[in-house]
Amino acid sequence: MLKGKVALVTGASRGIGKAIALELARQGAKVAVNFAGNQQKAEEVVAEIKALGSDAIAIKADVANADEVNMMVKETIDAFGSLEILVNNAGITRDGLIMRMKEDDWDAVINTNLKGVFNCSKAVTRQMMKQRFGKIVNISSVVGVLGNAGQANYVAAKAGVIGLTKTLARELANRNITVNAVAPGFIETDMTEELSTEIKQELLKQIPLAKLGSAEDIASAVRFLVSDEANYMTGQTLHVDGGMVMN
Numbered sequence: 001m002l003k004g005k006v007a008l009v010t011g012a013s014r015g016i017g018k019a020i021a022l023e024l025a026r027q028g029a030k031v032a033v034n035f036a037g038n039q040q041k042a043e044e045v046v047a048e049i050k051a052l053g054s055d056a057i058a059i060k061a062d063v064a065n066a067d068e069v070n071m072m073v074k075e076t077i078d079a080f081g082s083l084e085i086l087v088n089n090a091g092i093t094r095d096g097l098i099m100r101m102k103e104d105d106w107d108a109v110i111n112t113n114l115k116g117v118f119n120c121s122k123a124v125t126r127q128m129m130k131q132r133f134g135k136i137v138n139i140s141s142v143v144g145v146l147g148n149a150g151q152a153n154y155v156a157a158k159a160g161v162i163g164l165t166k167t168l169a170r171e172l173a174n175r176n177i178t179v180n181a182v183a184p185g186f187i188e189t190d191m192t193e194e195l196s197t198e199i200k201q202e203l204l205k206q207i208p209l210a211k212l213g214s215a216e217d218i219a220s221a222v223r224f225l226v227s228d229e230a231n232y233m234t235g236q237t238l239h240v241d242g243g244m245v246m247n
């Protein structure tokens with residue numbers, strides 16, 4: 001499905017990003033595995049991709065830092081010759097009620113989760129325009145639509161990602177570049193592992209399908225959006241959340 005395509009996945013050393021990187025590789029894409037801190041984990045993903053018969057490299061870059069992002073995109077194109085797919089997955093949480101949320105907590109989450117998407121999308125645009133082909137998928141969140149007490153920074157960033165997705169979709173459409181988002185519900189990863197059993201029980205009550213999702217559920221949606229099957233879709237947000245948000 002993705003033979004001959006090159007994908008850059010941010011925050012791909014674990015969790016949802018790792019599942020996306022592996023799924024795109026399974027479909028034949030070569031993958032640049034971006035990581036922020038844990039090189040060993042990123043190299044493990046690279047090894048898994050090579051074992052699948054595709055090719056990959058690990059690239060360290062902080063998505064909040066435009067210079068590092070530009071270097072990462074250059075390194076990807078130098079290594080593989082093109083760049084057709086960008087998945088903006090990197091994200092962090094720094095939760096707290098508004099009265100207690102420190103300015104630092106606000107800035108860190110906005111810089112990684114929203115400015116990071118801007119930085120990476122901007123950095124790939126020239127190459128994708130030249131190719132007259134590109135697929136950008138941004139990982140938002142169900143809470144970007146519903147809101148969530150204690151996550152003002154995270155929710156603002158994830159809602160921002162949906163607006164950014166629509167705007168980039170409009171700006172880049174005439175160059176055959178599509179930009180879509182996936183809004184996961186509650187997915188079992190390191191990010192949600194810290195939630196108490198009580199909170200998880202509460203959450204389950206809000207999920208019509210009555211279970212948490214898996215990283216692979218998100219990877220399937222991304223696989224679809226970057227495939228030719230989604231060529232006529234842009235500016236959309238796919239909700240992969242067990243039915244929490246119904247349009």
Ligand code: NAD
Nearest residue numbers: 011015016036062063089090091141184186187189190191
């Ligand atoms: P995770 O914490 O397991 O993975 C996030 C990854 O992003 C990590 O590998 C981390 O190192 C990387 N990262 C963080 N800051 C970075 C930076 N500045 N530059 C580069 N990489 C950076 O979390 P996850 O659950 O796999 O989440 C992946 C994405 O899905 C995030 O954007 C998250 O907000 C979103 N999401 C997750 C859930 C969920 O329930 N797990 C729900 C909705 C949305």
